[in-house]
Amino acid sequence: ALKRRTRLQVSAALKEGRVTPTELCQRCLSLIKSTKFLNAYITVAEETALKQAEESEKRYRRGQPLGVLDGIPVAVKDNFNTAGIETTCASNMLKGYISPYNATVVQKLLDQGAVLLGKTNLDEFAMGSGSTDGVFGPVRNPWSYSRQYKEKSVPESHSEDEECNWVVTGGSSGGSAAAVASFTSFAALGSDTGGSTRNPAAHCGVVGLKPTYGLISRHGLIPLVNSMDVPGILTRCVDDAAVVLGSLAGHDPKDSTTIQDNFEPFELPNLTDVSKLSIGIPKEYHAPGLSSEIQALWSKAADLFKNAGAKVTEVSLPHTPYSIVCYHVLCTAEVASNMARFDGLEYGHRSDLNKSTESMYAATRREGFNDVVRGRILSGNYFLLKQNYENYFVKAQKVRRLIANDFVKVFRSGVDILLTPTTLSDAVPYMEFIKEDNRTRSAQDDILTQAANMAGLPAINVPAALSERGLPIGLQFIGRSFQEKQLLTVAKWFEKQVQFPVIQLEEVKRHDHNALQHQKSASFS
Amino acid sequence: QRVTVAVLDRLEHLALGDFRDAEGVERLQEAIRFADQLHEVNTDGVEPMDSVLEDRCLYLREDDVTEGNCTNELLKNAREKVEEYFVAPPGNIPLPKLEERDSFLQSS
Numbered sequence: 001a002l003k004r005r006t007r008l009q010v011s012a013a014l015k016e017g018r019v020t021p022t023e024l025c026q027r028c029l030s031l032i033k034s035t036k037f038l039n040a041y042i043t044v045a046e047e048t049a050l051k052q053a054e055e056s057e058k059r060y061r062r063g064q065p066l067g068v069l070d071g072i073p074v075a076v077k078d079n080f081n082t083a084g085i086e087t088t089c090a091s092n093m094l095k096g097y098i099s100p101y102n103a104t105v106v107q108k109l110l111d112q113g114a115v116l117l118g119k120t121n122l123d124e125f126a127m128g129s130g131s132t133d134g135v136f137g138p139v140r141n142p143w144s145y146s147r148q149y150k151e152k153s154v155p156e157s158h159s160e161d162e163e164c165n166w167v168v169t170g171g172s173s174g175g176s177a178a179a180v181a182s183f184t185s186f187a188a189l190g191s192d193t194g195g196s197t198r199n200p201a202a203h204c205g206v207v208g209l210k211p212t213y214g215l216i217s218r219h220g221l222i223p224l225v226n227s228m229d230v231p232g233i234l235t236r237c238v239d240d241a242a243v244v245l246g247s248l249a250g251h252d253p254k255d256s257t258t259i260q261d262n263f264e265p266f267e268l269p270n271l272t273d274v275s276k277l278s279i280g281i282p283k284e285y286h287a288p289g290l291s292s293e294i295q296a297l298w299s300k301a302a303d304l305f306k307n308a309g310a311k312v313t314e315v316s317l318p319h320t321p322y323s324i325v326c327y328h329v330l331c332t333a334e335v336a337s338n339m340a341r342f343d344g345l346e347y348g349h350r351s352d353l354n355k356s357t358e359s360m361y362a363a364t365r366r367e368g369f370n371d372v373v374r375g376r377i378l379s380g381n382y383f384l385l386k387q388n389y390e391n392y393f394v395k396a397q398k399v400r401r402l403i404a405n406d407f408v409k410v411f412r413s414g415v416d417i418l419l420t421p422t423t424l425s426d427a428v429p430y431m432e433f434i435k436e437d438n439r440t441r442s443a444q445d446d447i448l449t450q451a452a453n454m455a456g457l458p459a460i461n462v463p464a465a466l467s468e469r470g471l472p473i474g475l476q477f478i479g480r481s482f483q484e485k486q487l488l489t490v491a492k493w494f495e496k497q498v499q500f501p502v503i504q505l506e507e508v509k510r511h512d513h514n515a516l517q518h519q520k521s522a523s524f525s
Numbered sequence: 526q527r528v529t530v531a532v533l534d535r536l537e538h539l540a541l542g543d544f545r546d547a548e549g550v551e552r553l554q555e556a557i558r559f560a561d562q563l564h565e566v567n568t569d570g571v572e573p574m575d576s577v578l579e580d581r582c583l584y585l586r587e588d589d590v591t592e593g594n595c596t597n598e599l600l601k602n603a604r605e606k607v608e609e610y611f612v613a614p615p616g617n618i619p620l621p622k623l624e625e626r627d628s629f630l631q632s633s
Contacts, residue, residue: 084633100598104578111621188578209558214578320627325562332556336540343541348603374542375549379556381540382528397573402566404574443559456577477557481577501582 005318007186007240011068014060021060021071025053025115028073032117038140040178042078043086049073056199059113061173068243071115075185077176078119080231082106085116089222090134091124093368094348103220104252105189105231112247117185120175124370125339128192128222128438129199129445131174132430133372138375139174141184141204141427143471147504154472166469170203170445172196173232177204180234181503187244189211190232193224194327195422195449196440197232198461198476200488205463205472205503207491209233209241210449212482214259216245217252221320225334227256228327228453229416238462242343244488245484255342264487273307280415284320287447292427298421301464301475305419305495306307322399323451324443329383329396335373336380336421342368372438383388404455411480417490418478421448426467437474448476458484462491465502470517471502528553533630534623546629 001190013019032044056071065071073525074525076082079089080100080483088094102110123133132138145150153165169178169186172210173190177200180188190197192210200403201208209232216231231248235241238285246265252258306312344350345359357411369377383392410418423445433441452459458481477494533550537543544550598608605612623630 003534034540091624097602100595100601150553154563193528214581253584255585256585257578258584259581260584321565322563322566328556329560329563345603345613346599347586352606352613356620357613357616358541358620360614362543362620365541366543366545371545371549371552374540374545375552375556376539377542378536378544378549379553381536382532382553383537383556383560385532385539392560392563394573395566395568397575398568398571399563399566400567401571402572404577437552437558 006237007068007072007235007243008237010072010113010186014071015061016067020130021053021056021115022050025049025073025117025133026126028117028184028416031182031397033133035182035184036180038142038178039137040120040175040182040184041075041118042088042090042121042136042175045085045116049115049117052110052508056113056115056393066111067247068112069109069247072114073117073188074109074114074186075107075117075120075176075179077122077173077188077190079191079222080106080189081222082116082119084313086117087119087222089125089371090122090136091368091373092349093278093342093385095135097348101220104217104254105248106220107247110228115294119178120173120188122175122431123172125222125373126172126193126196127335127372127376127442129171129195129442130168130433131171131200132168132433133370133438135370136427137504138430139178140430141169142178142493142505143205143427143503145505146470148466148469148470148501148505150506152468164431165429167429170200170204170423170427173234174200176234177201177206177208180204180206180236181187182505185239186235188234190234191221191224191229192232192453193229194331194453196421198422198449198459198474199445201234201461202463202474203427203472205474205500207235207241207495208461208474209245209488210384210452210459211245211484212458212502214257215263215484217255217258219252219254223482225337226329226338227330227334228456238488238495239268241460242266242488245488252422253424261482268485268489268492271489274305274493277305277310277311277490278414278416279305279313280410280418282317282320282410282418282420283449284317285420287424289424289444290421294421294423294425294473297473298419298475301494304494313415315410315413315418317410317451319403319406320451323403323447323453324447326396326399326403327446327450327454328443329392332376332378332380332399333383333393335376336384337367339373339377344368367417373438400454403451407451407455416480417487420472420476420478422461422476423448426469426471428475452478457481458487460487460491462495464498466501527540530630531624534628537630538620538629544629549629
């Protein structure tokens with residue numbers, strides 16, 4: 001089926017006229033409908049998507065496509081502003097909010113002719129590691145419905161069990177990861193503050209790239225932690241991630257935290273000789289709770305590089321255990337500040353209480369935010385109190401420097417890339433996931449991804465293998481600042497070695513007959 | 526040490542949020558306990574880090590007006606408005622004191 005292909009293959013098909021942008025768009029839209037139970041999308045922009053597809057088709061007929069992304073269906077996490085389309089951040093605070101502008105990254109995709117299918121689901125305001133805490137409900141991991149997972153489950157799996165057995169996508173960009181994993185879009189934008197793109201990428205078996213802080217504009221991305229947020233890229237293969245990166249990276253006058261260096265989009269070479277590569281294995285990433293399965297896979301990956309001639313050494317990032325604590329303080333503090341803009345006056349939810357501005361603001365925020373968001377705001381304010389500022393906020397900033405310096409030392413010693421696990425285990429069933437509260441979960445799940453955000457380094461999740469339960473496990477590569485080309489080149493080599501299996505989705509047959517017909521007509525070439 | 530009701534009250538004022546119930550307060554206590562681990566790290570002589578891009582110069586745009594005149598666009602998302610104004614309830618009225626407020630903290 002065409003939609004299972006990567007963007008590269010589809011681009012070729014579009015250029016050669018084997019499929020038209022409107023056909024592609026329609027198929028994706030109908031697949032979104034038939035996979036509605038995944039709850040990956042909050043808003044599907046059907047009309048505008050078809051219009052964009054039509055415009056793209058006209059360009060292809062003239063022989064003048066805008067580029068390799070022309071006509072390619074993409075999805076965007078619902079914390080990016082999209083002009084004329086509702087942007088909710090999965091919160092009551094922004095229900096009904098229609099953005100008056102496009103985030104820079106969204107504009108760039110549209111300028112390249114990409115077709116925006118819709119906005120994907122997330123944890124409320126991107127706070128969480130499961131994509132379970134938004135007001136539109138949790139996102140279901142498409143692998144829950146895969147033959148690979150079902151084969152490994154308890155034998156008597158009838159539909160009831162399936163309802164209880166489905167696993168989470170990870171988060172907070174779970175909707176985006178699910179969209180790409182279930183073939184409804186070829187690429188999706190996520191955001192990454194503590195691992196929010198890489199974590200769901202690992203659980204959903206897709207590539208999740210966190211670029212260097214400062215490479216891609218945050219203008220229009222509703223901010224969580226200004227000093228750590230970055231737009232994330234989710235795709236089905238590393239080459240696609242490189243293409244999307246190429247269209248998004250670069251200085252934006254509207255975001256003063258983007259660097260001014262000239263960015264040249266690149267094509268990834270097909271690395272054959274890794275003998276000049278130095279891979280570092282940080283010993284502190286043998287974190288408590290790391291499953292033996294992932295530990296073994298990590299080891300196997302290290303051996304893969306070693307046997308191919310690369311230099312593989314154990315390195316130390318001694319402040320790793322404190323990274324999550326440091327993040328917790330800095331994140332809540334910045335959140336306290338960033339969430340202050342939501343007062344009901346200019347946009348978003350507004351309470352009916354009208355006695356005074358203060359009481360209206362308080363009521364609006366009480367009604368608009370969920371427990372997680374309110375909790376972080378209150379914690380953040382605690383750490384920022386005059387009596388606590390030095391001991392918590394400034395202290396955390398100092399620890400942040402130590403964490404960043406750990407990486408500098410390791411890279412200075414000659415290591416090119418670090419290889420680590422992305423998550424502690426494979427995806428957990430929803431019923432089990434919700435037993436722990438959001439903060440505990442986030443603290444556990446972000447442990448391996450979070451330090452890269454502290455130091456602003458680029459990092460990527462590459463799907464590596466299936467677990468014993470038939471679910472994806474990914475491994476993470478962390479690179480030097482602004483060395484995305486090297487990072488992605490190594491990631492691509494690894495991807496080629498592991499040959500991660502394609503998901504075998506069976507739900508289409510069960511849930512929607514029409515979509516099955518579409519599937520049949522879609523298989524050609 | 527448990528956070529005092531006075532501090533919790535202050536936080537509700539500053540954050541314009543509420544603790545809602547005992548769980549909310551316990552969540553803060555947990556957060557503080559968790560954060561206290563930071564004190565195990567020796568940070569003598571270490572400068573706080575504001576941004577990973579601290580070694581670079583920030584770029585500021587020229588102070589020229591290049592866009593604007595989007596009053597209607599911006600007013601669209603506001604619930605209460607009159608002509609070109611956002612309408613706010615009366616200001617300079619402080620939140621009622623804890624005893625007079627509807628807050629969970631009153632019972633604690």
